[in-house]
Amino acid sequence: MADDAEFDQDFDSGLLEEEIRQAAAALDPLPPALLQIAVDACALHALDARVAELTFDSLVDAIPVRGATGVPRMLTFTAGEVTLDVEVTEEGLMGQVLPPRPARIEVLGGPQTTGQLTADDPGRLTAAAPPSGPFALRLRTDDDVVVTEWLRA
Numbered sequence: 001m002a003d004d005a006e007f008d009q010d011f012d013s014g015l016l017e018e019e020i021r022q023a024a025a026a027l028d029p030l031p032p033a034l035l036q037i038a039v040d041a042c043a044l045h046a047l048d049a050r051v052a053e054l055t056f057d058s059l060v061d062a063i064p065v066r067g068a069t070g071v072p073r074m075l076t077f078t079a080g081e082v083t084l085d086v087e088v089t090e091e092g093l094m095g096q097v098l099p100p101r102p103a104r105i106e107v108l109g110g111p112q113t114t115g116q117l118t119a120d121d122p123g124r125l126t127a128a129a130p131p132s133g134p135f136a137l138r139l140r141t142d143d144d145v146v147v148t149e150w151l152r153a
Contacts, residue, residue, distance in 0.1 A: 053079065082141075100123035
């Protein structure tokens, strides 16, 4: 028993952790692409933004119509009192901020903004091109920043 107590006093867990970290870096290094994804994810994180929850997605929540093709995808995001209704079609994207207010909307596609939209006083917004690949929307008003969940177009 005395030997265990003596061992505990001499044992430095911080040193062991550092040795394991160095061995892992040498034997199984982090792939550069994975490191870049982690850096990009941190760059997208806005500390002052609220995450808008996807409360409706027509791909999941709507009843399909037999034989209908090219049907727009309807999305509703909610963050507190702010709601963003969006329709995604092959021709583009349109939607409305509720309650109606002017806003700047960024279409995010990875670490950079792929499009910038402006909602007018009634809160309406349009984009001439639909998002491609995974996307999210960042809505900025005078006093609020809201970011939607990421979706695949």
